[in-house]
Amino acid sequence: MPSERELFDQRLSKRAQLLESSDPYPARVERTHTAAEAVQAFLDAGEVDEQVAVTVVGRVTAQRVMGKAAFLDLRDQSGRIQLHFRRDRLEDFDRIDLVDLGDFLEVSGTLFRTRTGEVTVAVAKWRIVTKALRPLPDKFHGLTDTEARYRQRYLDLIANERSREVAFTRSRVVSAIRRFFLDRGFLEVETPVLQDNAGGAAARPFLTHHNALDRDLAMRISLELHLKRLLVGGFEKVFEIGRVFRNEGISYRHNPEFTLLESYEAYADYEDVARMVEDLLGAVALEVLGGTDLTHGEHTVSLQAPFARTTYHRALLDHTGIDFYQYRSVDALSEVARERGVRTEAGASWGTVLDALMSEFVEPKLIQPTFIFDYPTEISPLAKRKVDDPSVVERFELFALGYEIANAYSELNDPVDQRDRMMEQASKKAEGDEEAEIADEDFLVAIEHGMPPAGGLGIGVDRVVQLMTGEHSLREVILFPTMRERQAERHELSDEDDGAS
C-alpha cells in the first residue's frame, strides 16, 4: 500500500488488531541483555547452542520471513542481534504478520549460532512493545536527503551510523571539556539567558518580551559579563558551557544558537590562558580520538602543544605586507585594503577593516593550530591594553583549519578605562553599528567594586566538535540545526479514526 496514507492506515489497523489481545504500548518491559551483551554472553559461555537465555528489546530493522520460519534483525543502542522465529516452537508465530519494520519488540529465548555463523536468539516468547505507524527509511540506501536528515534527525540517527557517531563524539567532547575544568578547580556556573542587554560580543541579539513584567528582554550573545561579575563576587575560577544566540545569517559555519564555553581565572593573564588552551585541546583530543593528530581532508592537524604563535601585527605583515602602524587612519587603511581587493563598507572603522584583511588573507591559511596575539584595542573593548602599546590589547585568538577556535584576553579590570571604551562602543551603536558593544551600566558598577586581574577564554564548542569529527558543516554536529519554517506540512495523518479501516 504505497501511498503514505495507505501505509499509515495499514499499520493503524495492525495496531487495532494487537489491541484486541494485548497492549502494543506497555509501560514495562523486561531486558536482561543488550544486543552486544547477549552476543558476549554467548561467547563467554563457551558458545554452546541453546544454553544462554536472554531477554532483549529493540527495534526491528529487517525481516526475512519464510513461511514456517523467520529471521528478524533487532537493533538497540549497543548494536544489532538476529532473532529466529520458528512455527514449531511458537504458538503465536502467525502474529509476526503484525510486525512492521520500525516496531519495538521484547524477545526472550536462548542463543545459538546459525549455519552462516551468526549468533542468534531462538525465540521462545515475544511481544510487540511499540507499534510504529510510519515506515522507516530505505534499509539499504538509508536516508540521504540532507534536508530530511536535519529536519527529522531521528530518522537520520536510525539510518546513518555516521550521524550516531558524531552525536556520541560531541557528548564526549563536552564531558571532556567539563572534566578538564573541574579537575583544575574551576566552579561550573549558570548565568542568565534572558537579559536586559545582550553584551560581551559583537553580534545582534534576539529580542523577546516578558509579559508579567511587561519588560523587553534580550537573549544572551555571550557569557562574559555575568561570569566577570562572579570574579567580583570572589569566585576565582569559573566556567560555563552554555547556549548563546546570535541573530545573524545561517550558513555551514553559523547557527543562530550555538554552544559557547567561557572560563575566567583570577590572577592569570592571557599567557596562562594560552597554555591552558593547549592543554585543554590536547586533553580533549586524547580522550575523544586517542591521540593529538587528526586528519581533515588532505590536512593533518597536530594538537600537540606548543602551538605556533604570532602576533596580529606580524601575521598581517607576513601575509599582506601591510604594516598597520603605517596606516593609522581608516581612510589610509581602507585604501590599501581596496588595493588588495578587499571591499570595505562605507561606515567601516579602522578595526573592522583590519579584521576584514585578517579574515581574507590570514585566517584561511592557519591550518595548524596557531595563536594570534595582541589585537587592536578598537575591536577588543573588554580586553586590557598592553603596557608598552595601548593601541593593542592582551588578547589572542586560536585558529585551526582556517577558522577561529578560541578567543581570550587578559580581562580589562580598570573600571574607568572600561567605562570609556563601552561609551565609545555605545556611540558607535548610536551611529548605526548594530554589532557594537552595549554599555552595560550594571556591569560597570560591578567592576567598580573591584574585579581582580584575570584571564578569560571563550571557545566555540561546536567548532571543537567539528575539529574532532572532521565534519565540514556545523549542521552535522548540531543535532537539530535551525531551519527555515516549512509550510504546508503534509504529515498530519493521525486525526482520522485510529482503530478501524
Added chain:
RNA sequence: GGGCCCGUAGCUCAGCGGUUAGAGCAGCGGACUUUUAAUCCGUCGGUCCAGGGUUCGAAUCCCUGCGGGCCUACCA
C-alpha cells in the same frame, strides 16, 4: 545577502517536449523451517514542490514563489 545546483512513490533513484510517468527497497497476496540487501511469482501505490506562462501536447521549456545543498560574505 550574492552566485551555482537540486526538489518525481514512504525511502533511494531513472525519465529531461510526444501514448496511460518507471525501477529497486518498503507494503499487500502467494511459495518457502538456518536467512542476513534472503529468494521466486503476483500486486497496490504519484498534488512529478506550488502557482502562472509557452505549446497541438509540459515531470520535461520559461517566469515567480517556497524549501534544501554547495560556494561566497559577517560572526564563534
